[in-house]
Amino acid sequence: MFKSILLRFKWPILTATFFSILGALAGLGMLKIITTQLAALSESHHINWNDFALFVSAVLGVLLFGLGSRYLLAKLSAQVVYEFRDELARRLLCTQYATIERLGGHRILAAMKTDAAKLSDGLLIMPGFIYSFVTVLLCLGYLVFLSWQLFSVVFVLITAIVLLARLFLGIGLRHYRILRGHEDELFDGLTTLVNGAKELSINAKRRKFVYQSILLRNFADIKERSIKVSVLFTMLNSMASTLVFFVIGVIVFGAANYWPEISLNTIVSFVLTILYMINPLESVVGSLNQMSDFSASYRNIENLDLNNSSNFAIRIQNDANTVDIKQWNEIKISQLCFEYENSGLDDYHFSVGPITTQLKRGEAVYLTGGNGSGKSTFAKLLLGLYQATSGTISLDDKPIRQVDELQSYQGLCSAIFSDFHLFNHVLAPDGELAKDEDIVPFLQQLEMDNKVATHHGCFSSTALSQGQKKRLALVMSYIEDCPICLYDEWAADQDPRFRELFYTEIIPQLKRQNKLVLVITHDDKYFELADQLLRFESGHLVEDIRLSESKVNFDPIFA
Numbered sequence: 001m002f003k004s005i006l007l008r009f010k011w012p013i014l015t016a017t018f019f020s021i022l023g024a025l026a027g028l029g030m031l032k033i034i035t036t037q038l039a040a041l042s043e044s045h046h047i048n049w050n051d052f053a054l055f056v057s058a059v060l061g062v063l064l065f066g067l068g069s070r071y072l073l074a075k076l077s078a079q080v081v082y083e084f085r086d087e088l089a090r091r092l093l094c095t096q097y098a099t100i101e102r103l104g105g106h107r108i109l110a111a112m113k114t115d116a117a118k119l120s121d122g123l124l125i126m127p128g129f130i131y132s133f134v135t136v137l138l139c140l141g142y143l144v145f146l147s148w149q150l151f152s153v154v155f156v157l158i159t160a161i162v163l164l165a166r167l168f169l170g171i172g173l174r175h176y177r178i179l180r181g182h183e184d185e186l187f188d189g190l191t192t193l194v195n196g197a198k199e200l201s202i203n204a205k206r207r208k209f210v211y212q213s214i215l216l217r218n219f220a221d222i223k224e225r226s227i228k229v230s231v232l233f234t235m236l237n238s239m240a241s242t243l244v245f246f247v248i249g250v251i252v253f254g255a256a257n258y259w260p261e262i263s264l265n266t267i268v269s270f271v272l273t274i275l276y277m278i279n280p281l282e283s284v285v286g287s288l289n290q291m292s293d294f295s296a297s298y299r300n301i302e303n304l305d306l307n308n309s310s311n312f313a314i315r316i317q318n319d320a321n322t323v324d325i326k327q328w329n330e331i332k333i334s335q336l337c338f339e340y341e342n343s344g345l346d347d348y349h350f351s352v353g354p355i356t357t358q359l360k361r362g363e364a365v366y367l368t369g370g371n372g373s374g375k376s377t378f379a380k381l382l383l384g385l386y387q388a389t390s391g392t393i394s395l396d397d398k399p400i401r402q403v404d405e406l407q408s409y410q411g412l413c414s415a416i417f418s419d420f421h422l423f424n425h426v427l428a429p430d431g432e433l434a435k436d437e438d439i440v441p442f443l444q445q446l447e448m449d450n451k452v453a454t455h456h457g458c459f460s461s462t463a464l465s466q467g468q469k470k471r472l473a474l475v476m477s478y479i480e481d482c483p484i485c486l487y488d489e490w491a492a493d494q495d496p497r498f499r500e501l502f503y504t505e506i507i508p509q510l511k512r513q514n515k516l517v518l519v520i521t522h523d524d525k526y527f528e529l530a531d532q533l534l535r536f537e538s539g540h541l542v543e544d545i546r547l548s549e550s551k552v553n554f555d556p557i558f559a
């Protein structure tokens with residue numbers, strides 16, 4: 001993902017690198033003029049105004065080319081960070097729900113917060129890094145030009161620094177990867193702390209266990225690793241700068257003994273160039289630390305195995321634009337099977353199916369069965385959240401197979417899962433924010449108008465009881481106006497009056513609108529109101545009953 005983004009920006013990168021080269025050349029020119037002037041001082045104390053003008057031009061060159069290159073690279077970094085975030089969001093939106101579920105929310109959140117931030121930081125140090133790197137390379141070139149004998153000493157020592165840096169980098173990277181694993185655990189622990197706040201507040205033993213055995217252990221691991229990583233890079237940094245002074249010493253002492261033919265002027269130029277190189281060299285070595293962080297985060301994001309974003313256009317398209325499947329009468333399910341990759345226990349994989357049945361539009365289908373019998377799994381399979389291992393789902397006789405068909409099919413569905421997320425914006429069928437005047441009647445009918453107001457299609461608050469949140473989710477489902485509605489234990493959190501209202505008025509009303517209403521329920525008191533009853537046991541459909549057609553006709557007060 002990252003390489004493709006960088007490749008697209010190769011011209012700005014090359015231009016900025018060219019500017020860096022010009023800046024570094026101007027810097028070397030400035031050095032050359034200073035050393036020439038130093039040599040001239042021994043003969044005359046008069047200022048050569050031409051040389052001075054050249055010197056000022058060189059200083060201006062350093063300033064302007066340096067600024068130009070950093071400006072270009074900083075702009076580029078910001079753009080690459082933007083594109084990277086966009087690409088990550090697109091990938092996440094294109095990734096199947098089953099993959100997200102398998103990866104685990106805490107890992108994705110940690111990657112989005114920690115890794116994306118580190119990648120951005122890494123990109124933002126790029127301008128400085130590239131500029132410094134180019135300067136160091138040109139300085140080295142200039143040192144060869146000044147004296148290859150002295151450079152050979154520098155070369156040996158620099159090779160030693162590079163080998164040492166590689167060794168340290170390898171160790172550092174290994175520690176970084178382990179550190180990232182601990183950071184994922186930290187995220188998981190902190191999420192538990194927030195999500196389990198109620199339980200932890202009243203249970204001192206659990207509080208102690210979570211704090212001591214999970215959090216503290218994790219904090220200690222992170223501390224230990226972080227110390228190792230920062231000691232490694234601090235050592236590398238200070239060794240690099242100390243070695244530079246060692247190099248200068250070796251040159252000054254060695255030149256007198258071994259290369260008496262090398263002039264003082266050359267030695268002074270050599271030493272000045274090395275001194276000039278220290279800052280960029282330190283910056284390059286310092287950046288290596290962040291680069292390791294960058295590279296560990298990059299691998300971590302790539303390892304998440306999110307889908308590539310090539311079908312993003314399809315994913316964000318309105319269903320009406322893809323395949324027209326407005327006219328249909330029933331969903332035909334044939335030999336549908338699914339198996340979880342991992343059900344928690346290593347040797348146990350829960351599976352559903354094979355399931356064969358028909359679900360008719362304009363009817364209420366109740367899905368029932370004991371806890372863990374596979375009702376919700378079947379519902380997710382039916383809505384295309386899980387990919388069937390075999391079998392087909394067809395609208396009338398048209399199987400749903402292609403991505404765009406699935407997209408259109410999912411566009412027909414509106415669902416409230418038992419662990420639903422309540423968005424605060426209400427969308428109309430056209431995908432735009434719904435009009436307040438369309439929302440208010442439903443709020444009134446579900447007795448939520450005294451709790452929540454709407455403003456430009458958004459709820460004023462979602463800090464509500466679970467039952468109230470479900471009513472708002474139902475308001476949204478009504479406004480979305482989809483022909484297939486799935487409600488997973490919606491009534492479980494409702495008071496008896498609303499539960500009754502749900503089964504006897506809301507569902508019949510939806511049926512009258514020719515919708516297929518799928519209701520996952522344990523409320524056997526209302527089973528007789530279903531048109532079809534599907535009973536699950538250990539992932540198998542053990543009963544598929546079409547109930548009597550002579551239904552009670554309730555008065556539509558929820559119109």
Ligand SMILES: Nc1ncnc2c1ncn2[C@@H]1O[C@H](COP(=O)(O)OP(=O)(O)OP(=O)(O)O)[C@@H](O)[C@H]1O
Binds near residue numbers: 343371372373374
């Ligand atoms: N994300 C998952 N990964 C692996 N296995 C899972 C996952 N979710 C559920 N399962 C397995 O599927 C089984 C059925 O779960 P499902 O949620 O479909 O049951 P259910 O009939 O809806 O139960 P309940 O009435 O308790 O909501 C579980 O017992 C579990 O073994």
